Amino acid sequence: MGGIVLEFSSMSHSAPQPDIGGLATVPLERFLAALPPGSRRVYDAGADGGAPAAVRWVEPSELEDPTPYLLEGEVVMTAGLPFEGAGGAPEAVDRYVARLVGAQVSALVFGLQPYFEHVPDALAAACRRHRLTLVEVPSEIPFAALGLEFSRLLEAENVRVMRRMAEGNRHLMRAALAPRPEAELLKALTLTVPGWALVVGANRRARARAVSSRSQAGVPGQEVLDEVLDALFAGRGPRVETRQLEPAGAGWIAAHPLRSARDGTLGALVLGAVQPLEAAEQSVVGTAVGLLEALLRQRTEGALAPSQLATGLLLRTDAETRGGEGVAALAAQSAAAPVGAPLRVVQGFPVEGRPTPSQPAPGRGSRPSARIDVASAVLRWRRVFDTKLVELTETGFTAVTRLAVDRSLVNEVEALGWRLVISEAVPVAELPETHRRLSALRHQAMEAGRTLRASGDPVSVPGLLGRQAGELLFAEAFSPLAELEADRAAGLLDVLEAWLGAHGGWDATAKATGLHRNSVRRQIAQLGELIGRDLDDAQTRAELLIALRYRPSSYLTRTS
Numbered sequence: 001m002g003g004i005v006l007e008f009s010s011m012s013h014s015a016p017q018p019d020i021g022g023l024a025t026v027p028l029e030r031f032l033a034a035l036p037p038g039s040r041r042v043y044d045a046g047a048d049g050g051a052p053a054a055v056r057w058v059e060p061s062e063l064e065d066p067t068p069y070l071l072e073g074e075v076v077m078t079a080g081l082p083f084e085g086a087g088g089a090p091e092a093v094d095r096y097v098a099r100l101v102g103a104q105v106s107a108l109v110f111g112l113q114p115y116f117e118h119v120p121d122a123l124a125a126a127c128r129r130h131r132l133t134l135v136e137v138p139s140e141i142p143f144a145a146l147g148l149e150f151s152r153l154l155e156a157e158n159v160r161v162m163r164r165m166a167e168g169n170r171h172l173m174r175a176a177l178a179p180r181p182e183a184e185l186l187k188a189l190t191l192t193v194p195g196w197a198l199v200v201g202a203n204r205r206a207r208a209r210a211v212s213s214r215s216q217a218g219v220p221g222q223e224v225l226d227e228v229l230d231a232l233f234a235g236r237g238p239r240v241e242t243r244q245l246e247p248a249g250a251g252w253i254a255a256h257p258l259r260s261a262r263d264g265t266l267g268a269l270v271l272g273a274v275q276p277l278e279a280a281e282q283s284v285v286g287t288a289v290g291l292l293e294a295l296l297r298q299r300t301e302g303a304l305a306p307s308q309l310a311t312g313l314l315l316r317t318d319a320e321t322r323g324g325e326g327v328a329a330l331a332a333q334s335a336a337a338p339v340g341a342p343l344r345v346v347q348g349f350p351v352e353g354r355p356t357p358s359q360p361a362p363g364r365g366s367r368p369s370a371r372i373d374v375a376s377a378v379l380r381w382r383r384v385f386d387t388k389l390v391e392l393t394e395t396g397f398t399a400v401t402r403l404a405v406d407r408s409l410v411n412e413v414e415a416l417g418w419r420l421v422i423s424e425a426v427p428v429a430e431l432p433e434t435h436r437r438l439s440a441l442r443h444q445a446m447e448a449g450r451t452l453r454a455s456g457d458p459v460s461v462p463g464l465l466g467r468q469a470g471e472l473l474f475a476e477a478f479s480p481l482a483e484l485e486a487d488r489a490a491g492l493l494d495v496l497e498a499w500l501g502a503h504g505g506w507d508a509t510a511k512a513t514g515l516h517r518n519s520v521r522r523q524i525a526q527l528g529e530l531i532g533r534d535l536d537d538a539q540t541r542a543e544l545l546i547a548l549r550y551r552p553s554s555y556l557t558r559t560s
């Protein structure tokens with residue numbers, strides 16, 4: 001790396017932004033091109049020099065200010081109700097469009113009839129002034145047709161993303177088994193990500209590098225790389241250190257830490273590109289980080305690391321990538337099971353107050369006794385579950401086994417001061433998804449302090465959330481009620497809880513609370529206004545119902 005000296009622009013510390021929310025979106029131009037005949041572009045911000053826009057969703061709204069209910073990247077559809085009467089004044093129209101642009105709306109669709117025969121001049125002028133794409137659709141084209149067309153495009157985009165992810169991960173898996181895995185991994189990564197990539201060790205020296213044939217970004221000078229790596233190695237935990245190069249269009253760089261089991265930084269994967277990464281590219285980068293991290297751990301954490309590497313590969317890559325007969329045969333061999341036999345994922349965590357075996361970061365100063373503890377722990381769980389597929393984790397251990405993990409085996413583990421979360425037996429191809437679900441269930445088991453089975457203990461949102469997070473959710477949702485008298489606040493919450501339990505039924509709520517239905521309506525409206533939430537929204541209702549499970553005693557009525 002010392003010989004790399006290229007010109008680069010001054011940089012800012014803003015992170016390179018991916019496509020909206022990191023999810024699959026549809027380019028605005030593709031959506032506009034697919035609109036039914038009769039649609040007309042009144043103003044096209046893209047043709048006027050604007051940046052390419054992406055569409056996350058399309059949403060009809062006749063509110064004067066729909067922005068509180070919009071997500072970034074939506075297309076708003078209106079028949080013009082917000083512009084009738086006084087609201088049609090040029091100043092009011094300009095404020096409406098400015099709010100949409102501030103909410104990062106991608107375009108505005110204006111439907112003719114029943115309010116307007118043509119797009120108001122004030123609206124067209126405001127869209128040009130604020131550079132918001134404006135489309136006119138005739139009355140015979142329902143907004144639902146536009147929504148269906150967008151759904152078709154989005155589904156096609158999701159299929160494309162999934163295919164790219166599967167293809168990219170297949171390349172990475174093959175590369176991880178090559179004689180020079182780090183170099184081959186970077187080559188495989190740049191097949192998907194159009195940029196350059198470097199892997200550096202703990203000494204900051206480059207171990208491997210690759211450049212995509214489609215890359216338009218040059219590797220920056222050593223000074224820039226040193227600054228990014230200094231910041232990365234100074235931190236801890238999951239993180240990404242990023243720099244955006246200036247002027248606009250010069251590209252960005254991002255450094256991902258490659259961590260040891262004890263959160264020491266073993267090295268880094270440094271990427272650079274010009275354009276933001278798409279969802280599929282981000283997913284492939286995440287897989288590459290996991291594989292490179294496993295390879296570094298294999299070299300630095302003792303002779304038992306290969307089994308931990310194999311376990312990580314089985315549990316953290318997509319099913320299509322690892323569904324081949326060769327992988328299934330190796331997994332069966334490691335778990336002492338017949339080829340094709342279903343396997344079970346088990347995660348273990350210590351009872352509170354009992355520490356896990358220490359697993360120090362590699363390098364000078366590591367204690368031999370600590371390394372013996374790690375080896376002893378891995379070997380113990382291998383023996384207990386009769387499998388070589390065991391890895392130590394930050395919370396305990398994970399094992400892949402053919403055993404049924406019956407009550408006697410659970411008793412043996414619990415006698416050692418550990419608790420388990422146990423999956424059902426699944427095919428090898430389903431291990432990653434099973435592992436993800438089990439990791440979510442583990443939080444519930446740790447809070448309860450007991451062993452749980454995925455088949456016998458259904459996952460619940462409150463169980464996964466936990467009391468501490470639930471109380472925070474309640475405080476955030478109902479903080480405005482703190483200004484009311486305790487009895488008044490508790491009464492409103494009683495009505496809300498009864499109303500939510502009755503699925504919004506006014507008569508059922510009135511019967512449950514002993515109030516007149518008009519009183520129920522009035523109190524629900526008052527509460528919605530106080531907390532600033534739309535109680536007609538299904539997601540809001542679900543969140544509030546969960547939050548009410550964690551209502552503190554200060555919000556209980558005297559008769560509760």
